[in-house]
Amino acid sequence: MKLQPIGDRILLKVEAAETKTAGGLIIPDTAQEKTQTGKVVAVGDDKDAIKVKKGDRVMYDKYAGTSVKIDGDDHLVVKMQDIIAIVE
Amino acid sequence: MKLQPIGDRILLKVEAAETKTAGGLIIPDTAQEKTQTGKVVAVGDDKDAIKVKKGDRVMYDKYAGTSVKIDGDDHLVVKMQDIIAIVE
Amino acid sequence: MKLQPIGDRILLKVEAAETKTAGGLIIPDTAQEKTQTGKVVAVGDDKDAIKVKKGDRVMYDKYAGTSVKIDGDDHLVVKMQDIIAIVE
Amino acid sequence: MKLQPIGDRILLKVEAAETKTAGGLIIPDTAQEKTQTGKVVAVGDDKDAIKVKKGDRVMYDKYAGTSVKIDGDDHLVVKMQDIIAIVE
Amino acid sequence: MKLQPIGDRILLKVEAAETKTAGGLIIPDTAQEKTQTGKVVAVGDDKDAIKVKKGDRVMYDKYAGTSVKIDGDDHLVVKMQDIIAIVE
Amino acid sequence: MKLQPIGDRILLKVEAAETKTAGGLIIPDTAQEKTQTGKVVAVGDDKDAIKVKKGDRVMYDKYAGTSVKIDGDDHLVVKMQDIIAIVE
Amino acid sequence: MKLQPIGDRILLKVEAAETKTAGGLIIPDTAQEKTQTGKVVAVGDDKDAIKVKKGDRVMYDKYAGTSVKIDGDDHLVVKMQDIIAIVE
Numbered sequence: 348m349k350l351q352p353i354g355d356r357i358l359l360k361v362e363a364a365e366t367k368t369a370g371g372l373i374i375p376d377t378a379q380e381k382t383q384t385g386k387v388v389a390v391g392d393d394k395d396a397i398k399v400k401k402g403d404r405v406m407y408d409k410y411a412g413t414s415v416k417i418d419g420d421d422h423l424v425v426k427m428q429d430i431i432a433i434v435e
Numbered sequence: 436m437k438l439q440p441i442g443d444r445i446l447l448k449v450e451a452a453e454t455k456t457a458g459g460l461i462i463p464d465t466a467q468e469k470t471q472t473g474k475v476v477a478v479g480d481d482k483d484a485i486k487v488k489k490g491d492r493v494m495y496d497k498y499a500g501t502s503v504k505i506d507g508d509d510h511l512v513v514k515m516q517d518i519i520a521i522v523e
Numbered sequence: 524m525k526l527q528p529i530g531d532r533i534l535l536k537v538e539a540a541e542t543k544t545a546g547g548l549i550i551p552d553t554a555q556e557k558t559q560t561g562k563v564v565a566v567g568d569d570k571d572a573i574k575v576k577k578g579d580r581v582m583y584d585k586y587a588g589t590s591v592k593i594d595g596d597d598h599l600v601v602k603m604q605d606i607i608a609i610v611e
Numbered sequence: 612m613k614l615q616p617i618g619d620r621i622l623l624k625v626e627a628a629e630t631k632t633a634g635g636l637i638i639p640d641t642a643q644e645k646t647q648t649g650k651v652v653a654v655g656d657d658k659d660a661i662k663v664k665k666g667d668r669v670m671y672d673k674y675a676g677t678s679v680k681i682d683g684d685d686h687l688v689v690k691m692q693d694i695i696a697i698v699e
Numbered sequence: 700m701k702l703q704p705i706g707d708r709i710l711l712k713v714e715a716a717e718t719k720t721a722g723g724l725i726i727p728d729t730a731q732e733k734t735q736t737g738k739v740v741a742v743g744d745d746k747d748a749i750k751v752k753k754g755d756r757v758m759y760d761k762y763a764g765t766s767v768k769i770d771g772d773d774h775l776v777v778k779m780q781d782i783i784a785i786v787e
Numbered sequence: 788m789k790l791q792p793i794g795d796r797i798l799l800k801v802e803a804a805e806t807k808t809a810g811g812l813i814i815p816d817t818a819q820e821k822t823q824t825g826k827v828v829a830v831g832d833d834k835d836a837i838k839v840k841k842g843d844r845v846m847y848d849k850y851a852g853t854s855v856k857i858d859g860d861d862h863l864v865v866k867m868q869d870i871i872a873i874v875e
Numbered sequence: 876m877k878l879q880p881i882g883d884r885i886l887l888k889v890e891a892a893e894t895k896t897a898g899g900l901i902i903p904d905t906a907q908e909k910t911q912t913g914k915v916v917a918v919g920d921d922k923d924a925i926k927v928k929k930g931d932r933v934m935y936d937k938y939a940g941t942s943v944k945i946d947g948d949d950h951l952v953v954k955m956q957d958i959i960a961i962v963e
Binding site: 612613614615616617618620622656677679688 | 735750751758760761782783784785786787
């Protein structure tokens with residue numbers, strides 16, 4: 348399945364969150380607050396509004412958007428206003 | 436019965452959701468979260484706002500729109516803003 | 524009594540809903556969800572906004588508008604934005 | 612006391628509701644849903660917005676406006692948007 | 700203390716409400732619904748919005764504005780949109 | 788600490804409220820409704836919106852703004868729309 | 876990790892709050908209301924809206940923005956409208 352977002356919407360692949368504790372232990376994300384970063388997979392057709400591009404890693408508002416599974420991976424369709432920052 | 440949506444509204448035929456589990460078993464959609472895809476049956480007269488066309492398969496916001504049965508099939512009249520993405 | 528709707532309002536005569544069950548039995552509408560169709564009786568003076576005409580059969584948003592009895596029949600004054608589709 | 616409504620406001624004299632039952636019996640309005648008609652007594656100074664004139668009998672939104680007694684009679688100051696239709 | 704309202708605000712001196720019953724008895728206003736009239740004491744500097752002048756007796760929306768005591772008298776600072784009518 | 792308000796915001800020094808009763812007794816303000824006056828200490832850079840100047844004594848909406856202590860004194864940063872009147 | 880805020884958003888490094896009591900005792904901020912100041916680390920690309928610059932120390936609305944840890948330090952991405960004042 349391939350999704351083409353409409354207008355100022357953006358399709359993100361949600362990133363699996365892994366975190367090292369101070370002792371170096373890796374905790375899977377169910378044990379902590381979910382991170383809010385994703386990779387841009389596709390962008391809508393509203394070129395004036397869209398300020399990210401395919402491949403950008405972005406931070407987004409918690410609870411924003413609509414969840415969708417694509418080929419078993421968690422994705423999210425969010426609006427441009429839900430994108431907070433580009434993670435560099 | 437034939438419905439002609441008004442303005443930026445779109446008439447969708449809701450898709451029956453079937454899902455294969457990892458083991459290949461098919462679960463009818465009452466046992467899972469309803470998918471949110473439909474096929475565009477008719478579009479309103481607001482040509483500037485409407486960005487999908489008859490035959491497109493689209494994803495829409497959960498709870499959006501007004502349900503209506505046409506010839507026994509579930510349909511939905513949604514506004515353009517409720518269409519999230521085109522499914523290709 | 525005759526009502527002349529104002530602005531983008533539309534006066535509808537609500538249709539009595541009758542439904543045949545699979546077995547052909549007719550159920551009066553108190554026993555089921557009320558249908559939301561009506562016939563346009565009069566339209567307001569905002570010609571730019573109004574996109575239906577006298578005699579059209581239309582579908583409207585549940586709970587929209589103001590109920591009024593005219594000569595014993597259920598009518599509804601709704602705004603144009605509450606009209607979802609023309610039923611053909 | 613004389614009231615001069617401001618802007619797009621309209622002063623209505625609320626009509627006492629009397630209803631004949633099928634058998635011709637008159638029920639005072641406390642026993643039924645209050646009708647929502649009134650006669651236009653004065654209109655505000657916003658001539659572009661005001662689409663009714665002194666003497667018109669109009670239907671208005673339930674709960675709209677501010678009640679005021681003038682010479683013992685129930686009046687209502689409503690905004691133009693609360694006027695639904697002219698009763699002819 | 701003297702108050703100069705800002706923008707489209709208006710300073711009113713609230714009128715003490717006295718009412719004669721049918722028998723001529725005067726009831727102090729705690730025993731009835733408070734009237735909503737006041738006298739305009741000062742107006743703001745937004746001359747386009749302000750449509751009342753010092754000395755006008757006006758009716759205003761219940762619960763509108765901010766109460767303030769000036770020299771022991773109840774005053775109210777309201778916005779122009781809270782003024783319903785001029786009482787003549 | 789010195790605060791420079793941004794946009795249409797205004798920094799006020801909240802006035803301690805003292806009130807003489809009829810008998811001349813002074814009641815500290817915890818025993819009465821808090822007055823809502825303050826002195827303008829600094830104004831934002833939105834010169835078109837700002838209609839008060841440093842030194843003005845103003846009345847403001849109850850609960851408006853953000854409290855901040857500066858050198859032990861209660862201050863408040865409010866928006867211009869929260870300023871009701873200039874106290875003269 | 877480096878964050879580049881989008882539009883009128885601003886990345887702040889939240890300041891740890893230390894307060895001297897009258898007796899000179901330092902109280903860690905869990906024991907008092909959290910201060911709301913931070914240092915601007917990066918600003919978005921909406922140059923017209925952004926009125927602070929990297930290095931400014933600013934006060935912001937309580938509860939505004941999205942928290943994020945960068946290299947172990949508390950940061951906050953806020954919108955320009957959440958910035959109340961520049962602390963000088």
